[in-house]
Amino acid sequence: MTTEDTRTYDVLVIGAGPVGENVADRTVAAGLSTVIVESELIGGECSYWACEPSKALLRPALLRADASRVPGLNPAVAGPLDTPAVLAHRDRMSAHWDDEGQVQWLKSAGIDLLRGHGRLAGPRRVTVHTPDGDTVVLQARHAVAVCTGSRAALPDLHGDDLYPWTSREVTSAKEPPGRLVVVGAGVVGTEMATAWQALGTRVTLVARGSGLLPRMEPFAGELVAARLREAGADLRFDTTVHTAVREGGPDGDIHVTLSDGSRLTADELLFATGRAPRTDDIGLETVGLTPGEWLTADDTLTVTAVPGDWLYAVGDVNNRALFTHQGKYQARIAGAVIAARAHGTPLDTRRWGAHTSTADTAAVPQVVFTDPEIAAVGLTTAEAERAGRRVDVVDYEIGHLAGAVQHTPDYRGTARVLIDPERRTVVGATFAGPGVAELLHSATIAITTEAPLDRLWHAVPPFPTISEVWLRLLETYRG
Structure with a gap:
């Protein structure tokens, strides 16, 4: 026998991945009662099937690749990886696909959890079908945040008997x-x-x-x-x-x-x-939207096609920047916007204002954990050309640095920065080579702060490290 009850909260969050968790954490911290709805594991894709397990698989491979090029270590790492140990590490990093730790965190943060499939059922309303067969109707006083993320997109040739991996x-x-x-x-x-x-x-x-x-x-x-x-x-x-x-x-x-x-x-x-939005069966049709499509949101993460400023699309689902760190960044903004609107207070535009938000547009950092590592933020050369934006391209071979040779004698890698010649600021950076992931945040800061090149000269890199590439890039540009 099924039952139905109705519960009212200030904020409803659909999806308990890192994005939904961060939205809920911010709204609860602002004094707003919040419930989060999840049909799978609390912690989402990143924790169990993406960031955490993939990097656990890659870390031993990349360390061995680096070590195999270091004098004195080569013979010690010549053998195969210990596969059972690597997979056991992956399992630990994925919490053995058990979300109890995440559930406890929600409780400690004062966030209510409702397990089940949530669907919009009109303005500020979500219907949840629970695993027990019950129906719970949730009503929001202020906001509903859709944080359902994305899924793997399969090509048309996929059939029921192919059983492909995603x-x-x-x-x-x-x-x-x-x-x-x-x-x-x-x-x-x-x-x-x-x-x-x-x-x-x-x-x-x-x-x-x-x-x-x-x-x-x-x-x-x-x-x-x-x-x-x-x-x-x-x-x-x-x-x-x-x-x-x-x-x-x-x-x-x-x-x-x-x-x-x-x-x-x-x-x-x-x-x-590629990826597709998880919006097929979340009731978008009840608020005038098309199921299965990306949700267009403005810089406050408010869905633009729904009147009333109550529906938010945060993270992958809005197709702005499909990375966990970007989704969490958006979640912090969405939480601040929801709280400001709920309390009738001005949004702190110095901190979260749309006109100062560049992280989803001009400075999206990304690391690819391959051999070698790739780290990039801001524009690429091709993107600048397509936008008709004039940039100066500056390249430097990282292997020329003493810090790179210390890393491995046959270091192969390249650094590129794109410079706006009129404003004399960095607008894009790409680093390829072992250990370059740690260069990325400095590039992100340079782009988001629009630091003039004249000031970057005074950011002295320590010797001997790969970060000295910044000095060499500036010297190359000066000629």
């Missing part, structure tokens, strides 16, 4: 497949090709374009491609999958035919071909 299966697999075909040359495809190749899988990567990481500077993808090939991976560029068939059920071989007529046989097939 980002979820590839990060949670219990053992390395013998043969893995990766379709897609973006971040997920490239990182997972790196991780599983290091664990002994024979990887073939199929890419529609001419190289890896097509949204980044070309030299970044070229360096990663070279390392993957050195590790034994087979890279097929300018190629697509024509057909894919699995024979013998979920554990059978997959036979793949490519657009050039060649054929591959694999144990698993990973589609890493």
